[in-house]
Amino acid sequence: MSPWPVVLCALCSFGVVFCGTTPPAAVPLTPITSGTVVVEGLAAPVRVVRDRWGIPHIYAQSAMDLFIAQGFVQAEDRLFQMDLWRRASIGRLAEVLGPNFTERDAMTRRLQYRGDPGTEWSSYAPDAQAIGAAFVRGVNAWVARAHDNPPEEFALAGWTPAFWSESDLLNRTDAFLASGDAIDEVRRSGFSEVVADAVRLVGPPPFFVSLAGRVPGRPDTAATTAYVPAPGDAASGAAARAEPDAADGRLAFDEVSRRLETPSRRYVVHLQAPGWNVIGLAAPWLPGVVVGHNADVAWSSVPIDADTQDLAVERADAADIVRETDVLRIKGRPRPAPFERASTGKGVVIATDAVRNRVFTLRWSGLTPGGAAELAAIAIDRVRTLDDMRAALKRWRFPARRFVFASAAGAIESENAAAGTIAAARSTASSQPGNRAESERAVFVHPLAIDAPSRRRYNVGPIARPGDDASPVRALWDWREWDRSRVMAAPGQSAWAQGGHYRDLAGAWAKGELVPLPFSDAAVRASAAETLTLVPGVRQ
Numbered sequence: 169m170s171p172w173p174v175v176l177c178a179l180c181s182f183g184v185v186f187c188g189t190t191p192p193a194a195v196p197l198t199p200i201t202s203g204t205v206v207v208e209g210l211a212a213p214v215r216v217v218r219d220r221w222g223i224p225h226i227y228a229q230s231a232m233d234l235f236i237a238q239g240f241v242q243a244e245d246r247l248f249q250m251d252l253w254r255r256a257s258i259g260r261l262a263e264v265l266g267p268n269f270t271e272r273d274a275m276t277r278r279l280q281y282r283g284d285p286g287t288e289w290s291s292y293a294p295d296a297q298a299i300g301a302a303f304v305r306g307v308n309a310w311v312a313r314a315h316d317n318p319p320e321e322f323a324l325a326g327w328t329p330a331f332w333s334e335s336d337l338l339n340r341t342d343a344f345l346a347s348g349d350a351i352d353e354v355r356r357s358g359f360s361e362v363v364a365d366a367v368r369l370v371g372p373p374p375f376f377v378s379l380a381g382r383v384p385g386r387p388d389t390a391a392t393t394a395y396v397p398a399p400g401d402a403a404s405g406a407a408a409r410a411e412p413d414a415a416d417g418r419l420a421f422d423e424v425s426r427r428l429e430t431p432s433r434r435y436v437v438h439l440q441a442p443g444w445n446v447i448g449l450a451a452p453w454l455p456g457v458v459v460g461h462n463a464d465v466a467w468s469s470v471p472i473d474a475d476t477q478d479l480a481v482e483r484a485d486a487a488d489i490v491r492e493t494d495v496l497r498i499k500g501r502p503r504p505a506p507f508e509r510a511s512t513g514k515g516v517v518i519a520t521d522a523v524r525n526r527v528f529t530l531r532w533s534g535l536t537p538g539g540a541a542e543l544a545a546i547a548i549d550r551v552r553t554l555d556d557m558r559a560a561l562k563r564w565r566f567p568a569r570r571f572v573f574a575s576a577a578g579a580i581e582s583e584n585a586a587a588g589t590i591a592a593a594r595s596t597a598s599s600q601p602g603n604r605a606e607s608e609r610a611v612f613v614h615p616l617a618i619d620a621p622s623r624r625r626y627n628v629g630p631i632a633r634p635g636d637d638a639s640p641v642r643a644l645w646d647w648r649e650w651d652r653s654r655v656m657a658a659p660g661q662s663a664w665a666q667g668g669h670y671r672d673l674a675g676a677w678a679k680g681e682l683v684p685l686p687f688s689d690a691a692v693r694a695s696a697a698e699t700l701t702l703v704p705g706v707r708q
Contacts, residue, residue, distance in 0.1 A: 196320040197313055198664050199244040202698045209236050209305045210704040216241055219695040221683050222661035222669030225438040225447075231295070232302045234441035235455050237702055239306025242435055245662045245669075246452040247314060248321035249431045250307070251329045252374065252615065253453050257341040259496075261374050264327040266499045273496050274507040275369035278516050280340050281535055288338060291538035292563055293547040300334040300543075303455035307332050312707070321663070324616055326380025337454060341371035342541035343534045346567030347588075350477040350530060357479055363528050366519040376618050383621040417648035419574050421449070421459050421468040423641035430612040430628050430670075432657040434458075434641045438687070439549075446549040447687055449643060449657060456546040459643065461653065461687075464552045466645035467573040474568035476533045476588035480514040484525045487512045533587040538565045554581055561585040574647050608633050612640075612659045612674060628659040628671045634680035642682060651691040654682035 201218055212229040214237040219225065224241050228234035243250060255261050258280070259273035281288060289297035314322070314329045322328055354364040423434070437457065438447040448460015459468050490511050495504035510517040515531035533539065544563040551557045557573050561583055564571075568586035610633040614626035640659075646652040659674035676683055686695045 206705040214702040228441040235302035236306035239303040243310035343566035469569040474586040474588040650687040
């Protein structure tokens, strides 16, 4: 008798996986916006009130609980976006996207800070490290849930989210891309375009050529390449306007991006705890608010050009080269691949000309303490006077900005904040038309939208383009009455494609509107749509 029937029966005895229908797949993790959730690390309950636009107003009893909650809330709304940013910023794309990203990861890692972490953290604020650690703890509380049951985007992309380290917040990639004058240095110095290509390897946009999973409810089709925004795009590929109107009592902010993308590179949040009451636009992957207002001061900013990068060429046999070896993990390869980090007294070695016995080095002011982009916002968020603002801006080094700020009493000032020599304010005129396609219809593009089914699921649009201002990120801070402030971060607050706040802001954007940004307790209560309570404990 053939042995196969016996084998098959034995397999059947182990369950339906082998000879019946497979168990149903777990439902992908989605944001939790009401009820009660246990978050490890909290000292006391935290209340998260979301208004009708999905903007969270977070009320905590201590600063550390506040930032645990901010990390948790922003991760539940934007985890895939945050995970992709983190990997691109610290040079860990090859782990999940394969060998095409090996050189990108290696060059990105070469241009990271390697000095004393204590000096680095204290440059942003005396309590910056504690704030960063709390924020990361909150992010990881959501990552732990996502490990058990990854959100849909991770299943499609083909990896699970990784846990964060507080050192991830100190990466220099956004700051480097916002600096942007190294390419000009190549041309001014007459160096080979190979040197410019080496500079371009730092933090370039990753891309997907296929999806590991099937788009839910859609048949697979042939895949094509789609653009994924790189770290720093909002700074290097955008301009902004910061205009005060003393007569009207308002301060405008306008971030003009070359591309319309979903999720937005800004996240609207309100943070309140003892010593904190600030609202405005945040980077989804960082603690604090980058532009906004507290109870006393409103601030906005506009990019300026600063000289922060210098290139040099040295004889390879004469240069005092310090060499270190690091490794990259690469998807599909069993062993890590080594790469070299080299530097001389003139900077980081970014290219070598072996034929002519030369090395090209880059000196960049962002490799000194305080060079992480936008992290100094946590000092600005707590200012109470214009004098406080001027002091806080001394901590801001990247990206180079001219800040405009106004007190609730109506006094208005401006000041430059940059790590290098100020060159000029960046013109917004050339960027504004670049955000307008020839068509009157606009599409907010998602990184996973690489074929017809995924474009239908994740892209937002086509939608009417506003006539006067197509900027996806805008705000008006009203210092005469904070509750009259308004904001826009199209197309929506949440990255959950099937949720109500994925695309709801796009409709208002298409009409040229801004949405209300309630600040007072009474205004928040009046606009409340959902309330989530985060409570201390250990999740089972």
